[in-house]
Amino acid sequence: MFQKDLLNWYEQNARELEFRKKKDSYSIWISEIMAQQTRIEAMLEYYKRFIKELPDMKSLAECDDEKLNKLWQGLGYYSRAKNLKKCAIQCMEQYDGHLPKTKKELVKLPGIGPYTAGAIASIAFDERVSAVDGNVIRVFSRLYDIEQEIDTKTKKQIEQLVDDSLPESKYISHYNQALMELGALICIPKNPRCSNCSIQSDCLAYKKGVQNDLPNLKKKKERRIEHKQFYIYVYDSFIHLKKRDNNGLLAGLYGFDEEYIPCEKEIKLNDYIHIFSHVEWHMKASILVLNQKMEDMYSIAEIDEKMAIPSAFMNFYEQTKERIV
Known part of the structure; x- marks a missing residue:
């Protein structure tokens, strides 16, 4: 199986990102919300500024809306910032100022969907759950040569494949991050860097030479x-x-x-x-x-x-x- 090769690759090639320095659920949560619709490299300075001003759940829950919007300026999709504050208030009221530790509980909070819940639960708390984002969908659609259009049914199929691939809990934090990192750095949308891929020998799309044709994404409606x-x-x-x-x-x-x-x-x-x-x-x-x-x-x-x-x-x-x- 490819898990060992992937984990070894991650150990050697993972980017040294600020929010990876410690397993802090608050920092991981903020970084994951910021990374939605925003490239990691572009959001890092915003992340540092945000954490400096609002270092914990209490400060975020009590933050003035105008200040919060100013801290978010440049990231766009301001509803994310509003949901961060709503979530912080709920955590102060229901979870003693902390995020819950399971994907099942996290997904109930404002602004936290299945991917973000899985990322927080697995990276911060070592829960053996998946975190399937666009990067992971791309990796698995190529790895298993999934030709079907990426619709709701196909996403569920991929999520099941990811769930079946999960290692034991002590490796889950690095494993989920490794899948995301592989998608971000190697298994990129156009012209994937297959020659640098640690799991190339397991990739069915690569063996067939169709990696550039996958994933089969639904056509977006014209704006x-x-x-x-x-x-x-x-x-x-x-x-x-x-x-x-x-x-x-x-x-x-x-x-x-x-x-x-x-x-x-x-x-x-x-x-x-x-x-x-x-x-x-x-x-x-x-x-x-x-x-x-x-x-x-x-x-x-x-x-x-x-x-x-x-x-x-x-x-x-x-x-x-x-x-x-």
Whole structure:
């Protein structure tokens, strides 16, 4: 079986990541949530900053929403941050400020799905359970030459194969991390690095020469396009920010106005396209210079220090700063 070769490879090649230095469930949880929709290399600095500011469950549960959003700025998918706080509050109330130790209990918490629950339970607590993410699905679809489209039924089939492959508990932490690491570094989506793969001799897709054709992913729906016009009201070096509704995209975050108020001077900014998972915003924006200060205007220093600007608006914010500073 390939488990021994995989574990040996991991021992020699695992990246030295901050959250792997100790088996701390809180750190592992934060890193796993941050790594959703974000490359490990891209999230590391955010992770370090977050842990420095919110080092434990209590500090996260008590964190002000504005501060939490600011710490999350740049990572996107802010619902993840909201669920982190909800989960922390629940853990303070029900689990004495700790995460539960089993996948079965973890999956009941806000923002924790089967993969994240399995990752925390196996890596932090050595529970003999699987943690099947996109990397692991890719590895096993090639390893077992699974040609079927990756739908719900096929995912269950792969999860069963992973469950059947699990080693005893004392190896489970490294084993699950090794599968993820192999998918991230070697068994990559395009042009997998098969010559460097420790389990190449067990890979059925490699033997057939079809590794580049797998996994057979479902075609994504085309993103719909929405056209947006934003207005950035400025007085001196103050910028007006509007808190968005609590529903829909970027709910509860700060953005720019969509209502136009006539003014003496208008400066058009360069257009910008922001891509969400299911929609594209094709955006235009203008700076509207006011002759008096209005409510909810903030200095650049205050915005930079305390307020979270979503990535969708950051391009316009940076253009605005260049023109008014």
